[in-house]
Amino acid sequence: xxxxxxxxxxxxxxxxxxxxxxxxxxxxxxxxxxxxxxxxxxxxxxxxxxxxxxxxxxxxxxxxxxxxxxxxxxxxxxxxxxxxxxxxxxxxxxxxxxxxxxxxxxxxxxxxxxxxxxxxxxxxxxxxxxxxxxxxxxxxxxxxxxxxxxxxxxxx
Amino acid sequence: xxxxxxxxxxxxxxxxxxxxxxxxxxxxxxxxxxxxxxxxxxxxxxxxxxxxxxxxxxxxxxxxxxxxxxxxxxxxxxxxxxxxxxxxxxxxxxxxxxxxxxxxxxxxxxxxxxxxxxxxxxxxxxxxxxxxxxxxxxxxxxxxxxxxxxxxxxxxxxxxxxxxxxxxxxxxxxxxxxxxxxxxxxxxxxxxxxxxxxxxxxxxxxxxxxxxxxxxxxxxxxxxxxxxxxxxxxxxxxxxxxxxxxxxxxxxxxxxxxxxxxxxxxxxxxxxxxxxxxxxxx
Numbered sequence: 212x213x214x215x216x217x218x219x220x221x222x223x224x225x226x227x228x229x230x231x232x233x234x235x236x237x238x239x240x241x242x243x244x245x246x247x248x249x250x251x252x253x254x255x256x257x258x259x260x261x262x263x264x265x266x267x268x269x270x271x272x273x274x275x276x277x278x279x280x281x282x283x284x285x286x287x288x289x290x291x292x293x294x295x296x297x298x299x300x301x302x303x304x305x306x307x308x309x310x311x312x313x314x315x316x317x318x319x320x321x322x323x324x325x326x327x328x329x330x331x332x333x334x335x336x337x338x339x340x341x342x343x344x345x346x347x348x349x350x351x352x353x354x355x356x357x358x359x360x361x362x363x364x365x366x367x
Numbered sequence: 368x369x370x371x372x373x374x375x376x377x378x379x380x381x382x383x384x385x386x387x388x389x390x391x392x393x394x395x396x397x398x399x400x401x402x403x404x405x406x407x408x409x410x411x412x413x414x415x416x417x418x419x420x421x422x423x424x425x426x427x428x429x430x431x432x433x434x435x436x437x438x439x440x441x442x443x444x445x446x447x448x449x450x451x452x453x454x455x456x457x458x459x460x461x462x463x464x465x466x467x468x469x470x471x472x473x474x475x476x477x478x479x480x481x482x483x484x485x486x487x488x489x490x491x492x493x494x495x496x497x498x499x500x501x502x503x504x505x506x507x508x509x510x511x512x513x514x515x516x517x518x519x520x521x522x523x524x525x526x527x528x529x530x531x532x533x534x535x536x537x538x539x540x541x542x543x544x545x546x547x548x549x550x551x552x553x554x555x556x557x558x559x560x561x562x563x564x565x566x567x568x569x570x571x572x573x574x575x576x577x578x579x580x581x582x583x584x585x586x587x588x589x590x591x592x593x594x595x596x597x598x599x600x601x602x603x604x605x606x607x608x609x610x611x612x613x614x615x616x617x618x619x620x621x622x623x624x625x626x627x628x629x630x631x632x633x634x635x636x637x638x639x640x641x642x643x644x645x646x647x648x649x
Contacts, residue, residue, distance in 0.1 A: 230371035231408060233399065253400040255553055257466055266440070266469040272399040273470070276371040277414060319465070340552030341464025 217278050219244070220288030230276035235259045237275050238285060246286035246314045250343070257342035260315035261285050267322050267341070286314035289321045297321055297359055304355035308346035316342045320356060329360055370411045377420040377529070381502050383413040384525050391415050391527050393436050394470035396463070397479045420500075421474065421529055424448060429535030435474025435528040439486075443468065451536050454544040454561060458489045464552045474528040480518045480584070483556045483623075485546055487514065487585035491577035492561035493542070495533050501526040514584035539565045543640040547632050549623070556580040557624040558632045560588075562640050569599045571644060576637060581616035581629050590615040591637055600645060609638035 212227045219242060226241045238244045238261070250256035252271050259270040262284040270285075289295050297320055300306075307313050316339050323330055323338035330338070335356050339349065374380040384391060388410035392398050398412070415421055421436035424445045431451055433442070439459040442448050449456045462468055462476070462485055476486045477497065490497075495510040501523060508521045510531075515521060522528065536542070543562040548554025559579040564571040574596050576588040591612040598604060618629035 229368050231369045231412070254396055254463065254467055257464065260466055263469070267466050268469055269396075269466045272394075272396050272467075274371065274395055274399065274412075276373070277395065277416065279373075337552075338465065341466045343553075 213276075215275050215279050217275075217280070218282040220284055226275075228275045231274045233271050234261070234263075234273040234275055234278060234283065235270035238270060238283070244285050244287050248311050248314060250311060255343070256312070256315075257319065257339075258312050258315040260318045260342060262288075262318060262322055265322065265325075267319050267338075269341075284318070286317050289317055295321065297324065297356070300355040300359045301352065304351050304358055306347060306352040306355040312342055312344040312346075316344065316352060320352075324356075324359075330356075332357075369408045371414065372411060373414045374418065377418055377500060380413055380415055380418055380527065381500060381525065383411070384527060385502060386411050389413055391478065393472040393475045394438065394467075396467050396471045397475065397481075415474070415527060416472070427532055431533045433473055433531045433533065435472060435477075435530050437473045439468040439471055439473070439476075440465070442473070452493065452533060452542065454489055454542040454563075455493075455533075457544045458485055458546075458561070461485055461546045461548075461551075461554075467553075473531065477513065477528055478520060478522060480514060480520050482517065482583055482585065483559070483580045484585065485556055485559050485579065488559055488561040488577035488579045489544060490531060490533075491585055491587060492563045492575045493533050493536075494563070494575060495531045497521075497531055498529040499526050500529045505529065507532070511587060517583035537565075539567075541566050541571070541644045543643055545636050545640055547636065555623055558629050558636060560633070560636050560640060562637075562644070564644060566644055569645065570597055571595055571600060571641070572597055576612070576640075578612070578616065578633060578637075580624075581618040581633055583617070586616060588612040588615060588637065595641060600641060602642065605638045605641040606634075608641060609634035609636070612637040 214225050216225050228237050248258040250258035254269045254272045260267050261270045319339050372383045390409040392412045393416040416436050422434045424433050439462045442459040443456050476484045490510045497508045513521050541564050545560050546556050547558045548556050562576045564574040574592045579585045591608040594608045613630040613634040618626040620626050
């Protein structure tokens with residue numbers, strides 16, 4: 212076991228784990244951050260998507276030794292103490308059903324919106340192309356984003 | 368337990384790779400799929416992702432040098448890549464989805480040497496050269512000689528890929544890329560084809576066509592190339608080249624497709640890519 216220092220959701224944490232431990236397991240089991248889900252465990256479903264230095268990444272494919280000194284953001288970091296506006300519109304638009312893919316989708320979309328507050332529909336679709344949803348389909352999720360982008364526009 | 372090393376220079380990395388059972392890693396997108404199972408873990412992993420010698424995209428005597436630790440996201444974002452080698456940016460956008468593109472590297476895709484690796488036919492079509500370093504020095508290998516057999520590359524034990532050199536591309540260089548998979552994102556190719564040629568009137572010169580997922584390694588489609596090279600390109604000739612391509616490959620039936628389907632799609636894809644060089648159907 213080795214001690215790793217990582218910034219998780221804005222907080223410096225030290226955590227003990229073998230070097231090849233998956234970031235996903237460290238988050239869920241050592242840090243109690245169970246928002247990130249394990250779906251496929253091989254980088255295909257995106258339900259474990261977290262931001263590594265701001266970029267969407269599958270936490271199941273990252274060994275902990277590679278994030279020493281770096282920054283992770285999980286769905287818990289997107290939410291803070293209140294729901295992110297993105298999460299609210301996802302709920303309102305019916306973009307959540309079983310919820311297994313939702314944390315990954317929220318993280319992917321938040322990364323997109325932080326980079327581009329007015330994304331095209333194609334950009335939104337691409338941003339969640341690596342997040343598999345088998346319940347609602349993507350239409351309501353896309354509508355949720357449009358709702359949010361539209362409302363931000365109205366507020367401006 | 369696996370020992371993980373994070374060398375900070377090329378020479379340190381080469382020393383570390385000299386150890387028994389050491390494996391080079393960067394984005395870990397292939398390794399972590401199999402390697403977190405303890406029984407399959409390597410004794411030592413050597414992380415190359417932060418070596419300055421392996422990073423960056425820059426001009427190189429009219430062409431480009433691409434560091435092996437460059438991620439596919441970085442390739443897509445590079446202005447140099449998009450301007451000079453649009454098919455490289457296009458290909459990078461078809462590797463997995465963003466989560467994978469943000470981690471997976473140019474060198475990793477080559478060294479992993481999957482017959483379905485989408486970047487490999489592109490490097491082959493563009494006549495890239497691989498820069499390899501070992502403890503006894505460095506050498507360059509033409510991309511055509513990089514993949515020797517199923518999952519076997521020209522890398523000797525202890526060697527690593529430093530980068531790729533792409534020869535200069537002028538405006539006359541036609542570049543085409545086509546990946547056929549089950550869906551747009553996250554698909555592992557059923558067939559993937561890259562093409563580069565210089566257009567002179569209705570003829571293609573210096574034509575290079577390479578394909579993946581149709582043989583144990585990525586392959587040049589030399590029979591198809593030979594038919595078309597320097598000849599007036601007609602729809603009939605393009606169709607004949609497609610059929611020649613289908614005959615010269617050795618695809619298999621697997622979970623993603625069948626050998627018959629792969630030959631059929633390869634023939635059509637090659638025909639259409641050739642015609643597209645003349646502004647025909649894409």
